[in-house]
Structure formats: C-alpha cells, structure tokens
Amino acid sequence: MDMILLVVAGVFMLLGVLGSFLPVLPGVPLSWIGLLIFYLIPGVGMNYWFLGITLAVAILFYILNLIIPAMGTKKFGGSRKGMIGATIGLIIGIFAPFPFAILICPFIGAFIGEILNKSNSRTAGKAAFGSFLGLLASSFMEFIVTFAFLILFLYQFWSYKEIIF
Incomplete structure (x- = not known):
C-alpha cells in the first residue's frame, strides 16, 4: 500500500510540473494533491502546518494564475473590457480543442474586448x-511553485525513505 501511495503521489507531482506548461492541467493544485497523498502513507507523520501552508500557497497561486493575464492586459493600456476579454479567452483556451489555444484565445479575447471598447487596432x-x-x-510562476513543491516532496521522501521501504 505504501508503494502505491508513493507512486500515485509521484505521478501527481509530475502532472503538476507538466501542468505549469500545459494549462489544461491545474499544475499547482495537482502538485499539492501529490504532497497530500504522500502524507497519507502509513508511517509518515501528518504535518498539518506543512500541508496548510502549502495549501494556502497553492490556492493563492492558482488564483493568481487566472488573474495575471488580465493584469498584463491592463498594464499595456487595456481597458476593463480588454481584461474581461482576456479572462474569457483564457477560460475558452483551456477547453478549446485546437493546438496552442491557451496562448491564442486570451490574445484574441483581449483584442476583441478592446475593439468592443472602441479602441483602435493598435x-x-x-x-x-x-x-x-x-x-x-x-x-513561469506556476512552474517555479510546482518545482518547489517537487523539491519539498523529494526532501520529505528522503526523510522518510526508511519507513517507506
């Protein structure tokens, strides 16, 4: 049972890192689930502080991951409609079935939002x-967080390797 939980936790950690590049996967939450599964291994002491802090970080960065593209729109002179368009485009891009949709859709959404705001095409x-x-x-920010969670996972694994094996 220990090995199954360890393998499942490791898969979630790797999916989290992949999720930082593939926006279809929520990278930071998947990595956190990997940490949680690791602590469910019998013999590994439950560290509520560690899990609580990493959960707070995961929630914060998941929310920021949705907000930052809209903030980039505003920083480059976009209006509220452009920010809303970028956010809608991001959500559509996550579920769109064509390649690079996650990159193209927020761009198109912000562009349409600005055109609806009667901005010029420039x-x-x-x-x-x-x-x-x-x-x-x-x-990039999501990759840093998921990689940090992976390092924490590996450190915890190394600390408990005698109990697991």
Missing part, C-alpha cells in the same frame, strides 16, 4: 500582447 493589439506576456509570466 491599442487593441498592444493590450492583447500584454495578455500574452501575462500568460507567460503566470506559467
């Missing part, structure tokens, strides 16, 4: 580019 393009940069920034 301003709309600039705001859409800001959305794209925000998406890249949030993906």
